[in-house]
Amino acid sequence: MPNPKRRHSKKRGxxxxxxxxxxxxxxxxxxxxxxxxxxxxICIVCGYYKGKSRVVIATKEEKRKERERKNK
Ligand SMILES: [Zn+2]
Structure with a gap:
């Protein structure tokens, strides 16, 4: 295993x-x-990545709709 020959100064570090x-x-x-x-x-606002593929995450808009559905 290579080892340092001598310790270097505080300044160097x-x-x-x-x-x-x-x-x-x-x-x-x-x-x-x-x-x-x-x-x-992924964009957290619209949930898109690379402009085309729809990645499965809940966007802010969907989270809001989900909350409204539960409240009703
Ligand atoms: Zn976006």
């Missing part, structure tokens, strides 16, 4: 860690409804 950074969430427009959506994720 800390300097490396200065490049660690939190990135903001990458938002792009949904081609279906135009609402902002995370890339490579």
């Amino acid at each position: 800390r300097l490396r860690r200065t490049f660690y950074k939190v990135h903001p969430v990458n938002l792009s427009k949904c081609p279906q409804c135009g609402k902002p959506r995370r890339s490579h994720r």
